[in-house]
Amino acid sequence: MKHVFIVTFGRTGSTALLKALNAIDGACIRGQNGALLCSLAEAAETLNNSHKERSGNRSLLTGNPWYGIGEADPEAFARSLARSFERDVLNPPEGTRITGFKEINYTDETLTDRSFDAVLRFMLRYFEDPHLIFLTRDPEEASRSGWWQDRDQQVVIDVLEMTIERFHRAHAANPERSFLIDHAEFDRNPAGLGPLLEWLGEALPVDVLANCLEERLLHLN
Numbered sequence: 001m002k003h004v005f006i007v008t009f010g011r012t013g014s015t016a017l018l019k020a021l022n023a024i025d026g027a028c029i030r031g032q033n034g035a036l037l038c039s040l041a042e043a044a045e046t047l048n049n050s051h052k053e054r055s056g057n058r059s060l061l062t063g064n065p066w067y068g069i070g071e072a073d074p075e076a077f078a079r080s081l082a083r084s085f086e087r088d089v090l091n092p093p094e095g096t097r098i099t100g101f102k103e104i105n106y107t108d109e110t111l112t113d114r115s116f117d118a119v120l121r122f123m124l125r126y127f128e129d130p131h132l133i134f135l136t137r138d139p140e141e142a143s144r145s146g147w148w149q150d151r152d153q154q155v156v157i158d159v160l161e162m163t164i165e166r167f168h169r170a171h172a173a174n175p176e177r178s179f180l181i182d183h184a185e186f187d188r189n190p191a192g193l194g195p196l197l198e199w200l201g202e203a204l205p206v207d208v209l210a211n212c213l214e215e216r217l218l219h220l221n
Contacts, residue, residue: 001092001096001097001098001099001128001129002097002098002099002128002129002131002200003098003099003100003123003127003128003129003130003131004021004027004029004098004099004100004131004133004200005100005101005102005103005123005130005131005132005133006018006021006029006100006101006102006103006133006135007103007106007120007132007133007134007135007167007170008102008103008104008106008133008134008135008136009104009106009107009136009137009142009160009163010104010142010146010147010148011137011142011145011146011147011148012104012135012136012137012142012183013135013137013183013186013187014102014104014135015031015102016212016213016214017102017133017135017186017193018031018102019212019213020193020204020209020212020213021098021200023204023208023209023212024098024197024200024202024204026095026096026097026098027096027097027098027099028090028092028093028096028098028099029098029099029100029101029102030089030090030099030100030101030102031101031102032101032102032103032104032105033089033101033103034105035103035105035110035111036085036089037085037101037103037119037122037123038105038111038115038118038119040081040082040085040122041115041118041119041121041122041123042115042118042119043077043081044074044077044078044081044118044122044126045118045121045122047072047074047077047078048074048078050066050069050072051069051070051072051074054066054069054070055069055070055072056070078122078125078126079126081126082122082126082127086099086127098200098202100131106163106166106167107159107160107162107163108159108162108163108166109159113166116166116170117170120132120170120174124174124177130177131177131178131179131199131200132170132171132174132177132178132179133178133179133181133196134167134168134170134171134178134179134180134181135181135182135183136164136167136180136181136182136183137160137182137183137184138182138183138184139156139157139160139161139164140153140157141183142156142160143156143157143160167180168180179195179196179199179200181193181195181196186213188213190206190207190209190210190212190213191206191209193209193213
């Protein structure tokens with residue numbers, strides 16, 4: 001099964017993009033889940049690091065504080081977390097051939113660089129045929145939209161600029177498995193999603209995309 005992960009921040013048009021991708025036959029890409037996968041990736045990485053650092057002959061002794069850590073299987077644990085997430089959180093219906101989700105909690109003030117890298121590694125390693133979509137929007141424009149307006153504009157702009165830099169670095173590190181797109185590319189322009197769909201190996205009529213993107217008017221300021 002193909003897995004699509006929309007990595008973004010708030011007020012980028014991600015809900016409209018989600019609706020457009022779900023118009024693909026056999027697609028079931030879910031919305032946000034409170035950055036749950038970040039927590040699972042952290043758990044997998046914690047076990048992996050503990051296993052590397054603490055396993056050894058001494059850990060086989062019952063008097064050792066890390067008794068039994070060498071018997072843990074970090075790889076099996078991580079794969080079981082990914083399977084459980086797909087089955088019990090995404091829960092795609094029968095016949096689904098593309099699943100995944102979108103999440104906005106990837107700013108540098110909500111997720112450290114280490115945690116961000118960890119969740120991307122988890123997506124790429126433990127889900128079949130993974131595709132990362134990094135979705136951005138002009139920081140100044142986003143800062144005037146939705147709840148961002150309730151905060152100091154310059155602080156918001158700084159946060160979003162650093163987050164966009166983070167996305168660019170991640171895309172450069174995984175060019176074949178990721179796609180970088182900005183809100184302006186498809187804002188009032190359904191054809192702007194053409195390159196993304198081509199990268200995904202999918203296609204949709206422009207009129208279908210246009211209907212999906214009308215949600216932008218209801219969701220974005």
